[in-house]
Amino acid sequence: MNVKEIFETMEYGPAPEAAAPGLAWIQERTPFNLFINNQWVKPASGQYIDSINPATGKRLAQVAAATSADVDAAVAAARVAFETWGKTPGHIRTRYIYAIARHIQKHARLLAVLESLDNGKPIRETRDIDIPLVARHFYYHAGWAQLMESELPGYQPVGVVGQIIPWNFPLLMLAWKIAPALAMGNTVVLKPARYTSLTALKFAEIVQEIGLPPGVVNILTGEASQVGEALVGHPGINKIAFTGSTDVGRSIRRATAGSGKKLSLELGGKSPFIVFDDADLDSVVEGVVDAIWFNQGQVCCAGSRLLVQENIADRLIEKLRERMEHLRIGDPLDKAVDIGAIVSPGQLKEIQRLVNTGVEEGAVMWQPSWACPTEGYFFPPTLFTNVSPATTIAQVEIFGPVLVSMTFRTPAEAVELANNTRYGLAASVWSENINLALDVAPKLKAGTVWINCTNLFDATSGFGGYRESGFGREGGKEGLYEYVRPKWETLEAPAKEFHIAEESTSTNGSRPAVSADEDREFEGGEQLLDGYTPMFPAIDRTPKMFIGGKQTRPDSGYSRDVYDPQGQVIGQVGEGNRKDIRNAVEAAHAAGGWAAGTTHNRARSYADAAAEVQAAISRLFSYAAWADKYEGAVHRPPLRGVALAIPEAIGVIGMACPEEHPLLGFVSLVAPAIAMGNTIVVIPSQVAPLSATDCYQVLETSDLPAGVVNIVTGDRDLLSQVLAEHDDVDAMWYFGPAEGCKRVELASAGNMKRTWVSYGHPRDWMDTVQGEGEEFLREATQVKNIWVPYGE
Numbered sequence: 001m002n003v004k005e006i007f008e009t010m011e012y013g014p015a016p017e018a019a020a021p022g023l024a025w026i027q028e029r030t031p032f033n034l035f036i037n038n039q040w041v042k043p044a045s046g047q048y049i050d051s052i053n054p055a056t057g058k059r060l061a062q063v064a065a066a067t068s069a070d071v072d073a074a075v076a077a078a079r080v081a082f083e084t085w086g087k088t089p090g091h092i093r094t095r096y097i098y099a100i101a102r103h104i105q106k107h108a109r110l111l112a113v114l115e116s117l118d119n120g121k122p123i124r125e126t127r128d129i130d131i132p133l134v135a136r137h138f139y140y141h142a143g144w145a146q147l148m149e150s151e152l153p154g155y156q157p158v159g160v161v162g163q164i165i166p167w168n169f170p171l172l173m174l175a176w177k178i179a180p181a182l183a184m185g186n187t188v189v190l191k192p193a194r195y196t197s198l199t200a201l202k203f204a205e206i207v208q209e210i211g212l213p214p215g216v217v218n219i220l221t222g223e224a225s226q227v228g229e230a231l232v233g234h235p236g237i238n239k240i241a242f243t244g245s246t247d248v249g250r251s252i253r254r255a256t257a258g259s260g261k262k263l264s265l266e267l268g269g270k271s272p273f274i275v276f277d278d279a280d281l282d283s284v285v286e287g288v289v290d291a292i293w294f295n296q297g298q299v300c301c302a303g304s305r306l307l308v309q310e311n312i313a314d315r316l317i318e319k320l321r322e323r324m325e326h327l328r329i330g331d332p333l334d335k336a337v338d339i340g341a342i343v344s345p346g347q348l349k350e351i352q353r354l355v356n357t358g359v360e361e362g363a364v365m366w367q368p369s370w371a372c373p374t375e376g377y378f379f380p381p382t383l384f385t386n387v388s389p390a391t392t393i394a395q396v397e398i399f400g401p402v403l404v405s406m407t408f409r410t411p412a413e414a415v416e417l418a419n420n421t422r423y424g425l426a427a428s429v430w431s432e433n434i435n436l437a438l439d440v441a442p443k444l445k446a447g448t449v450w451i452n453c454t455n456l457f458d459a460t461s462g463f464g465g466y467r468e469s470g471f472g473r474e475g476g477k478e479g480l481y482e483y484v485r486p487k488w489e490t491l492e493a494p495a496k497e498f499h500i501a502e503e504s505t506s507t508n509g510s511r512p513a514v515s516a517d518e519d520r521e522f523e524g525g526e527q528l529l530d531g532y533t534p535m536f537p538a539i540d541r542t543p544k545m546f547i548g549g550k551q552t553r554p555d556s557g558y559s560r561d562v563y564d565p566q567g568q569v570i571g572q573v574g575e576g577n578r579k580d581i582r583n584a585v586e587a588a589h590a591a592g593g594w595a596a597g598t599t600h601n602r603a604r605s606y607a608d609a610a611a612e613v614q615a616a617i618s619r620l621f622s623y624a625a626w627a628d629k630y631e632g633a634v635h636r637p638p639l640r641g642v643a644l645a646i647p648e649a650i651g652v653i654g655m656a657c658p659e660e661h662p663l664l665g666f667v668s669l670v671a672p673a674i675a676m677g678n679t680i681v682v683i684p685s686q687v688a689p690l691s692a693t694d695c696y697q698v699l700e701t702s703d704l705p706a707g708v709v710n711i712v713t714g715d716r717d718l719l720s721q722v723l724a725e726h727d728d729v730d731a732m733w734y735f736g737p738a739e740g741c742k743r744v745e746l747a748s749a750g751n752m753k754r755t756w757v758s759y760g761h762p763r764d765w766m767d768t769v770q771g772e773g774e775e776f777l778r779e780a781t782q783v784k785n786i787w788v789p790y791g792e
């Protein structure tokens with residue numbers, strides 16, 4: 001090519017990063033052993049698996065294939081280490097974590113090269129995004145270790161954490177998991193993805209280098225079926241943190257149900273990228289490149305659904321095609337390459353399969369005219385138009401460089417299309433009208449919303465999903481709570497569980513339900529349960545359900561007797577069934593506008609209700625106070641812009657109240673949930689539901705819109721099961737025996753609803769530390785981060 005031709009084509013020359021230092025580092029160490037208790041240990045199986053360079057298809061290294069015996073050894077080491085590390089002063093932990101951050105920076109280029117060799121991602125990304133963010137995470141969390149005592153005073157570490165990470169951001173996902181875990185005083189056993197272990201092994205060397213105490217960090221390479229499943233099922237593990245596919249996340253939810261293990265799941269996505277007609281289209285095009293071709297589209301929050309306002313769609317698609325024609329694919333170590341290799345032949349095949357499905361379903365596929373390298377696993381950037389929202393490619397996470405585009409006419413239609421997915425990880429909104437963008441952002445069901453930007457991450461800002469994208473946050477202060485538990489909780493199995501005495505309830509099918517006309521007066525003021533004296537002088541019994549703002553007879557037509565401690569029948573409540581739950585969930589859904597109302601209105605309804613409920617007056621007032629004060633944060637990530645962290649209502653929460661304090665337990669759960677804007681379906685105490693059903697009058701006269709609170713009485717476990725299985729219920733709280741907790745966690749795996757269960761831990765509801773406060777508000781909300789860059 002002569003100078004004239006070069007000038008005309010503006011072709012880049014190759015700018016290769018040297019692979020030699022990375023390859024030499026590998027050669028000196030392969031086959032790699034396991035990292036347990038700061039030692040390099042041969043795997044019990046004696047087996048090793050190949051690690052392949054996706055850009056060549058050739059073997060890079062061999063890594064140990066751990067099995068359950070190695071998991072036992074690593075967990076044992078982590079348990080011993082926890083005894084000391086969990087009590088190590090925050091300042092000392094800070095020094096270690098700070099040292100890790102410094103050493104990441106010292107080895108930054110080696111780490112970047114290893115990551116590109118092992119994963120196939122372009123060196124520009126590993127060098128400029130992955131590794132700097134890794135260091136940033138450790139610096140940021142070093143600070144939280146220092147501040148833990150003053151900023152999270154009521155909390156202690158969880159214990160030993162099992163961490164399972166994917167292959168798409170190998171070292172970054174390690175940092176997102178290990179940094180907060182160590183900062184909060186936990187020890188860890190981490191399993192990298194089978195395809196991409198090398199940077200985790202280099203990280204283990206850093207752990208040795210900085211002299212982190214043995215057993216605090218253990219790294220086990222190997223197969224999911226051997227290491228991953230053994231970690232998930234291990235009794236010595238107190239928490240599992242997982243990032244990966246929704247299917248595996250669901251199986252982990254099921255496997256850990258009832259074990260008492262804390263769980264956070266970062267799962268898949270099908271994130272919308274919404275472009276309004278007043279957006280700056282040249283910026284949009286670069287945004288799309290970052291959204292879907294960053295890391296070959298193997299990004300859980302990739303903007304893989306392009307939603308364009310109809311009147312600009314043709315223009316934008318034309319510009320995009322032009323840009324795609326100029327994207328460069330090839331050797332990941334070439335600094336002038338935009339798109340590297342797909343991680344494995346299996347992933348490549350899956351992408352091709354889904355693309356074929358798209359064509360078969362009638363969408364129009366477009367790819368640039370140039371060809372991909374023939375060696376290694378490459379897939380060209382791909383654009384689908386004429387896509388119908390219900391088709392496979394519009395719904396399924398492709399996890400490759402494939403963009404599907406659809407059009408909309410109005411902002412309302414854009415929101416509807418955007419939310420038409422089972423996922424809820426991220427979204428991107430493009431408009432020069434900030435009013436429009438900030439109006440749309442809160443309406444999107446997604447943990448992160450980027451305005452006029454995309455795929456920005458920072459340690460200050462929590463990242464995580466809504467709906468089937470998982471639960472829990474990584475980063476920010478909210479992410480720390482995934483690695484702590486209240487100090488009053490003990491690690492041992494609960495000493496005392498509250499069981500419903502068999503004889504205290506019965507289903508009375510032979511006797512007709514007490515009608516509304518037969519309301520009966522009872523003597524008040526006596527003790528209903530040990531230690532709790534209702535403050536009402538008399539109870540006006542109205543034994544129906546409360547659904548959609550109305551008192552409703554049970555669908556079953558049956559009632560159940562309610563007894564006092566002496567075994568005397570003191571009333572009846574309706575025997576709820578599936579139909580009642582369905583009606584209640586429907587009513588709770590229809591009352592969705594509650595969350596959108598002003599927080600001031602929510603506070604006022606509360607104050608009205610509080611005035612009428614004497615027994616729980618203080619707690620109601622607490623949440624009335626919180627309703628307009630539980631605010632988010634404005635993060636200042638290192639860019640010209642801010643990230644607004646807003647705690648949002650979760651949606652419809654199903655809840656089973658504790659038996660211990662029928663009224664106070666009821667109020668303690670209901671009040672924070674509705675104060676934060678949720679609508680609820682609540683199953684009051686099964687033994688003593690009357691104090692809750694007496695609240696109907698309060699609810700009716702307190703300006704609470706119909707459907708915000710729905711009360712279904714009856715068999716707690718039967719009704720909880722229906723709620724936990726219901727796809728329109730977004731979260732489930734359950735305060736009852738351990739077996740019930742397990743059933744709720746298992747059933748909730750269907751739509752991956754967030755659960756909050758007591759694991760049989762007794763809680764003192766009269767105590768304001770255990771019975772109210774920030775823990776309740778946090779469980780009633782999920783944090784959305786809205787990124788708003790500024791400047792011309």
Ligand code: NDP
Nearest residue numbers: 165166192193194223224228229244245248267268300399
């Ligand atoms: P997986 O979810 O299967 O793997 C993620 C991690 O979990 C890996 O470390 C894996 O180990 C481990 N794992 C797999 N099964 C189990 C199990 N039963 N118990 C415990 N651990 C387990 O993702 P894949 O790598 O198979 O990718 C498949 C699809 O998942 C992708 O096409 C993409 O759609 C999605 N995905 C989403 C990611 C995200 O960030 N949301 C990240 C990666 C993938 P091993 O590597 O040994 O199999």
